[in-house]
Amino acid sequence: MVLRKGNSTQIRLGSWNGLHFTGLPQLKPDPDNTLVFVLNEKEVYHKYVIRNSSLLVRLVLDPFGIVERFTWRYRTSSWAQINAVVLDGCDNYALCGSNAGCNISNTLQCKCLTGFVPKSLGEWIQLDWSGGCVRRTPLHCQTGDGFLKYEAVKLPDTSYVWFNKSISLIECKKLCSNNCSCIAYASLDVQEGGSGCLLWFRDLIDIRELAEGGQDIFIRLAVSELDNIEAKRHPSKKKQVIIIVTCIISAIFGVLVFGWIVYMWKKKLRSQECTLIASYKWDDNKEGSREDDMELPIYDLNTVADATDNFSDKNKLGEGGFGPVYKVT
The missing domain is CATH 1.20.5 (Single alpha-helices involved in coiled-coils or other helix-helix interfaces)
Structure with a gap:
């Protein structure tokens, strides 16, 4: 689904994958309506088939970027909203240029895909992402390249893809591997029992990372890039x-x-x-x-006798209650 202003694409809601538009996984099918998608070599379109012919349904995109679906209530004679999806900056077509993805949850919304670098780093630093990204390492198809799986994304612009409605994803990979001009592949129909193949041959434009409900895509990279990625992971x-x-x-x-x-x-x-x-x-x-x-020192009797001249009276000083006192010489 694409919204244009004149010849300029303003908003692309993604390709149909059998369950929903890849850019609007939250827009669930209405049990009262069946969305029929027609894809063949001559035309691509979708339409709503009303199961109950008495129901009136309309799809509206208001000036504020809200996609709303209404059904007519006869009892109240008014339109009742069935569901609504609010669009944001990442829904602007090709906001990040080629080979880059947009994530509204990031401070810098745009980021080059793994294996790619900004084409103009100066413009990228100034938040001008329109120039997109280019490969860091050129492909070497003859010596062998590989594919890196991106999960939960809005698939890039499918205006110039090759498709096949019957082959499996394994056969799809083989077709892309054998064609040196093929740069990415994905399933056409992801519903249970679905099949089909999408192949891209130009720069990948208008990719968005989704929190839930997105689709897987396999992007071709040089073997050396894949080796570096694997070394970082394991x-x-x-x-x-x-x-x-x-x-x-x-x-x-x-x-x-x-x-x-x-x-x-x-x-x-x-x-x-x-x-x-x-x-x-x-x-x-x-x-x-x-x-x-x-x-006090203690002396034996002989020492005392010698010192007092054998207790001579001439050395006697006196006598008291404890006995005589002699002078020692």
């Missing part, structure tokens, strides 16, 4: 071993440092204890010395 065993060994060495070093700190702490405690004990012993020795100094 580090090699060698890198894993290096990381594990580094973690083990770091853990062992941490344990050794912790053990050394504990050892030095205990050693310091023991040193402080020894100093304290030595201090106590020194104080005890000083106390003992003071006690020894206060005790």
Whole structure:
């Protein structure tokens, strides 16, 4: 579904995938109506078939970008809203240019697809995304390319795609792989039991990332790009071993440092204890010395007799209650 102003496309609601428009997954089917999609080599269109001929239904896009579906209520003679979808900035056609996706939840809405870089980095920095993105690594079809799966997106503009309504997705991939001009493929009909194939041969324009209900697309990339993506998603065993060994060495070093700190702490405690004990012993020795100094010396009888000239009266100083007192010479 495309909304135009003159010859200029303003809004593209996405291609029909058997369940809904890929850009409007929230616009659920109405049980009172059947949406019929016609796709063949001559024409592409869709129409609503009213199951109950007495019902009147209308689809409205108001000036504020709201897509509304109404049904006529005969009892109240008024239109009743069945559902409504509010459009936003990412619904503007080709807002991000080619090979880029829009996500309304991001601060910078536009981002190059994986494997692509801004065509003009200066314009991109100035938030002018209209120039889009180009491949970082050229394709090498003869030596082999691969495909990267993008999930939950509004499929890019299908104005110039090749389609087949009967082949499977596996056959679709094979067709795209064998054609060096094919840059992406996707399913035509994703409903249960559906089939079909879409192939893109030009730049991918008007892609949007959706929170839910989007569709998968497979975009061609050089093998080297795919290898880099795979390496980031799943580090090699060698890198894993290096990381594990580094973690083990770091853990062992941490344990050794912790053990050394504990050892030095205990050693310091023991040193402080020894100093304290030595201090106590020194104080005890000083106390003992003071006690020894206060005790009177004791002499034997022979020493006293010699010193007093055998207790001579001439050395006698006097006599008291404790006996005679002699002068020592």
